[in-house]
Amino acid sequence: MAKVRLKDVAAVAGVSQGTASNVFNRPETVTPELRTLVLDAAARLGYTGPQPVARMLRSGKVGLVALLTDESAADVISDAYGRRLLAGAARACDAAGIGLTIVGDAAKGETRSGWSVETALADGFVLYCFAEDEIFERVRRRNLPFVGIDGGRRAGVVSVGIDDEVAAAEAMKTLTGVGHRRIGILSMELSGEGGGGPVDPDEQFSATYETTQLRLKGYRREAAAVGLEPQDLPTFQTFKDEASVANGVAWLMDRPEPPTAIAAMSDVIAMIAVSQLKARGYGVPDDVSVVGFDGVPEGAYLDPPLTTVAQPAEEKGEAAVEILLGTRVSQNLVLPAKVISRRSVAPKGR
Amino acid sequence: MAKVRLKDVAAVAGVSQGTASNVFNRPETVTPELRTLVLDAAARLGYTGPQPVARMLRSGKVGLVALLTDESAADVISDAYGRRLLAGAARACDAAGIGLTIVGDAAKGETRSGWSVETALADGFVLYCFAEDEIFERVRRRNLPFVGIDGGRRAGVVSVGIDDEVAAAEAMKTLTGVGHRRIGILSMELSGEGGGGPVDPDEQFSATYETTQLRLKGYRREAAAVGLEPQDLPTFQTFKDEASVANGVAWLMDRPEPPTAIAAMSDVIAMIAVSQLKARGYGVPDDVSVVGFDGVPEGAYLDPPLTTVAQPAEEKGEAAVEILLGTRVSQNLVLPAKVISRRSVAPKGR
DNA sequence: GGGTAATATTGAATCGGTTCATATATTTCA
């Protein structure tokens, strides 16, 4: 059974191809008789409707938004925070009747895998990746609209995010507010290049990891309010993996004066930290309080339930897509974050 | 700045359009001089590379696999089980260098939203939805390859799944094996139409919910081994939401002889059930043991950690895509499931 | 140097539709 095209249907129905096209796209402009004629012919020939690709070639739109990320698509789906972003974006796409796809490993440009910044079908991009100039450049070359998430205030890029500095300050306040003064920080990525490890209080970092820096700044600002200087806040750079967080916990707790509280820059880090602390025999929060960042749902089920500062991740994804589609107008959208107090933080020295 | 096409680049470079095309697609077939000539012209004109849509029109492939589901895309991402499927599918797509997209609300055909079975760009479908004839018919019409997940043994449909009956039997055995004889079942959807509620032991159901039926059958078979008949296994149909599960728990526990153990057909149901039981003052597992189904990661963090029968969800998604792409050959692939014993099940009458 | 094989380049056909200016038929209205 050979492939059947609109042209064939039109021929069999005895109408022009243009009319046949209208039957499928603007049925109201075609008389009912002709319409059924065409539909019948289509049914008889087994015509499956206009082929999406061809339709889109002409109309210029593909009906697809791409979420661009540094990680692999599978990782974004698995990650507690990335997943919420994704769900929000999906909701907005649903509402607009368009599709969503993930373009992963954005940074790996050389290989030009089949589904990359340059080759992916899309009407626009949502950028969920570190703000590397190179990526921006590649996205720009596509000549498609794009919106950044957590992207910072880069000139000319519209983005949605939260005020990370303020949010981090509030997280720190949950600790200092109940008397903690020996506080360790488990940071997200600050410098590229695998490393990890202790962070020098005076170190300066590239603009790539703006989010991390803002959170660090927020922690320090709030700590300063109770007289703690950066060097009083032992800080360890981790990644999302178990091993680096375990190292961080070990480094913090093996200090001469181990912290009585830990601020983790993400809930994922916090959750690993809690399990590491427990494994090392520390009670949470009896010996060590822990505050996370993000507000992922799993935090509520943790034992003990995790205190955190919740950011509206779904709404971020949703807003990004809406702005992209023009459904919502905004330049740099700053959404609110708020502290959720649960049991992983307790007053000091109980 | 007007749009610039390959044609323009070719003209400026002084070569034919065919050669220009080759520069981008088969660079090795073109002499270095010409290549740089074309590339220079492209750079000068601001040509951003071949437009994906057009490229795909001609080549016939779009480089995209679509996961088709009944639910909304956002729900699949949020759901603990669906998400794992998705992650596995994403991994396989990554490996193959193609993209992944979700087509949600598959059943809503009438509306023909912009991204539906008929309109989505895709080279093939992975079906994660209830096995309704109508949907199969619509997918078939696309004339694209497809693979079902948990789809049952429908003739002519290649699918990947587990042996639900055997797996459910093993779940039941975790209960009967430690002495439980008063066992309640919280079922997934058995009959469409919102309802929910107690299930008549003799009721027959449509083939649509095959997975549910197989699990029920497995439970009953194993229970029969210790002399329990279907009418001895009070069964309640729930959906994924909190309310219906709460109703189910209430119905079970308010019986004259409340169960000492509950078999839940999914971990999501089990997790809600546990929280409901605790809210009603029952100890888990002291008063009531609970076994789930699926093996979602969250189950391990639950208090108490959930006993369940784990199915290889990621691998299901991965295998489905691989079969779809021809990377892996198989007809009906049956993957293994295995019991994970944790603390939510305890011997009876402790 | 001539003939053949190998390699590069061209140009036109093609993918499968949508769109729009134009032609034709039908209504409306004074």
Add this chain to the structure above:
DNA sequence: TGAAATATATGAACCGATTCAATATTACCC
């Protein structure tokens, strides 16, 4: 009744590339 307005249908142009048979060029060998 006739002119203007409105509703339908047509056919060709076009979307932006890829592909492939045909041709031009270069290389190779005796």
